[in-house]
Amino acid sequence: MQEIVVKQEQNLQGATVDVTRSIDARGMPCPGPLMSLIGVIRESQVGDVIEVLSSDEGSRSDIPAWVQKARHELIEVVPEDGYARFVIRKAR
C-alpha cells in the first residue's frame, strides 16, 4: 500500500477538497482496499479526507456500503482507466 499525504482533489461539483491521505490499493484483491480504508479511518481525525484507488470490482459496492454503515461521507466515486477512485470524509 502506497500513501501520498495531502493533495488537492477536484470533486464532481467542481469544489476542491484537500485529500489528507491517499491509499493506492490498485492490484490488491478484495477485501484489501476496504480493509486499508478502515485501517486509515481508525488513525484519522474527524474531517480528514481519504482517497482510495482500487482496481478490485468488489470495492465498487463494498466501499460505499461500508461508508454508509459507518456514517462517514462518500464525497465521490470516479471511474478511471482500470480502477476507481473513492474519496471519503471521516464524519465522526
Add this chain to the structure above:
Amino acid sequence: MPARVVVLGGGVGGTLAANLLDKELGHDVHVTVVDPTGMHDYQPGYLYVALGEAKGHWLTREERTLLRGGVELAIERAIRIHPDAGTVQLERGGELSYDYLIIATGARLVPEAIPGLSEGSFEFYSLAGAERLSQELARFPGGRIKIGVAGIPYKCPPAPVEFAFLVEEFLRKRGIRDRSEVELLSPLNRAFTIESASTLIAPIMEERGIGLTTFFNVEAVDPSAGVVESLEGEKQEYDLLVLVPPHKGQQVVIDSGLGDPGGWLPTDKHSLNVDGQERIFALGDATNLPISKSGSTAHFEAPVIASRIASLIRGTAPKENYGGRVMCFLETGNGKATSLRFDYEHPPVPPQPNRAWHVAKWLFNRLYWETVPQGRIPEGAPFSKPKDPSH
C-alpha cells in the same frame, strides 16, 4: 566453505525451508534456525483445544526433533537485522553472519491494541487462551455467544467461522442450544473474506440458526457491561465474547526498519524476496502479501525459497516462483468440512461440505509432525506441491 543461511523462526515455514536446504545442499550449506523458544507449536489445533476435543500436549514438540541433523538450532531471540553487514544481532549479545536470510518470524497477538479486549473476551489463538476458553465453555450455562475479529489481517481466516459452527454443535450436544444464541460479527459485508466460501456457508449458518452481523470492526470491549462496540458505531451485548485478537509483525522486523506500519515485510509476491533485499527472503505470516496468513501459505512458500537460495548458492539463476498457492480446510460442524484451494490467479471453488474433508483435516492434524516439517507430503495429495506451478 559452506554458504551460511540463517532462518529466523522455527515455525512451519522456517523449519521446512531449513530442512529442504540442508537436504538439497548437504555440506555446501550451513543452516542455522534461530527461535526464541525452541518449541514448535501446531497452531491449527488450538480450535479443538478450545472446544475440549484435544489436549495441549499434542500440539507442541521440541523444534530440535523436527530439524535434520545438519541444521543448527540457536534458542535465541533475534533483536536486529543488519542487511548491509549481513548479520543478525541476538538478545544475549551474540551475532550471526549470513549469506542468505529467511525471515519466518510469523505474527504476534496484540490484544492490548483494543481497550477491554483482554479482560472482556476469550480467544483460541494461543494455547493458554484456548485452554481458558475450554474451561469457560465447560461451565457455560447458555446465553449469547458473540464471535468476532478485532483486526485484519489475522491468521487462519476460516477459524472464526469454524468456531461458530463447532460451538453451535457443542451447545446442541450439551443440551443448552435452546437457551443460547450464536452470532458471528464479521468485519466485512459477508461472513468470510473469500466470496465463494461466503456464498457456500451463508445458507448453512442460516440453517443452524447462527446469526450474522456485518461490517462490525471491533473498536472496544466493555467487560463490566458485557458490551462490544464497533468502529461503525454499533453495540452488541454478550454473555461470552470470543474475539480473534489484533495481529502485528514481530518487533525485530519493526526495529530493523524492514516492516510496514503493521510490522509486515514488504515482499515480492513471486520471488519472496524482501523488497530491495536480494539476500533476504520472507515467508508465512511475516509478509505483507495479500493472501491468507496460514501455515499452509508458509508450507507452499518454503520450497520456493529453498529452491531459489539453492540456485543462488550454486551460481545459477533461480527459477522457482510462488504462485500464491494456499490450501486449507473449513469445518462446518456435524462431522463435515469443505476445502479452500486457491492461488493468485484462481479463487477457490469450495465443494459442498462433506465427511471426506472433515476426515482429511483430522488426518492432516495427526500426520503433521511426521510429514510437513520434513517435506514428506506425497505428490498428488490435496496439500502437496502442485505439478504445474500456475495452479
